Amino acid sequence: MDVAKQHFTELYERHHGDVWRYVARRIVASDVGDVVAEVFLVAWRRFGDVPSGSALPWLYGVARLVLANEARGRRRWQELTLRVAAEPDRLVMVDHADGVAGQRDVVVAFGRLSGGDQEILRLVAWERLTAAQAAAVLGQSRAAFAMRLLRARRRLRAQLGATSDVVEPRPSAAPSMSNRGG
Template identity: 40%
Template sequence: MTHPPGARDRLEAIYRAYYPAIYQYAVRRAGSPDDAADVISETFLIAWRRIDDVPEDDEGLLWLYGVARRVLFNQRRGASRRAVLAERLREELAADLRVAPADLDHVRDAFDRLSSRDREVLALACWESLTSEQIGKVLGCTATAVRIRLHRARQRLAKGLGLADEGNPTAELRGESL
């Protein structure tokens, strides 16, 4: 975007003249100092982008108030939208929990004791439900190498859970009955 000659000087003059008023406007209406700072910076950024639209004299202040008002509205609308999405995600996560988190502490402990390499291959297979071929693409190895790594990681996890002494140490980890 190319600005006409003198645009920078004009914006600096507008900023010096109207910053205190826009600052007070934003601080009185925003929910936090960070939100107020965002409103102020966005207002003057819009003024820079639309420098030819900013009226002369005191009309410029009224124009900036209008911009700041819309910025605040968009900020609140975004916060409201994020809050609704966060609540929906919390509800979905709560509905998906089949086992209380406290019941999984021993599994988390055993998982955390694994090497990062074992944790990654198990997480991709179990949490992300990726196939060996897909995991191979993520990790940069062949599907065969993934299957071997996955088998060994399951064995180490089973051993960490105290399941290795049973007939098939990884069957329970795959959801099979022993």
């Protein structure tokens, strides 16, 4: 084993438990392993930047930044879910319970789409790119992208129909579904 690997292994063995506990106090248990792995990946890539004698505070700083990135990613995912659900031809929610159920349905439906359909919808809804910009990202013509976007939205609507537990609104309530321009 070369010297760098040996020093990194010592760093890992010495501080892994501390970093694990630091992260575990800040997020749900199921995500701790991924975040800790990312912290030590950064430490490996930037091993020359790890201060000798005070590696633990440096690792905590990296963990704080990784946690911030994770939180930002979760926030973006939630915003994406809401934007996709807010398309004009999506469900219009009546109350908070309907909104929560609708968000869950969008997440489930979105997860059932192909990776290609998910990427197309992310580029438009999450990254807020125009069709021309998204087409450039994918190396396609604008017309080809527009057709793929149309099809991806249709498949998402079909998946939403398959996952939703549609409850008929009470006569006094506003309609809970709208199919404008569908």
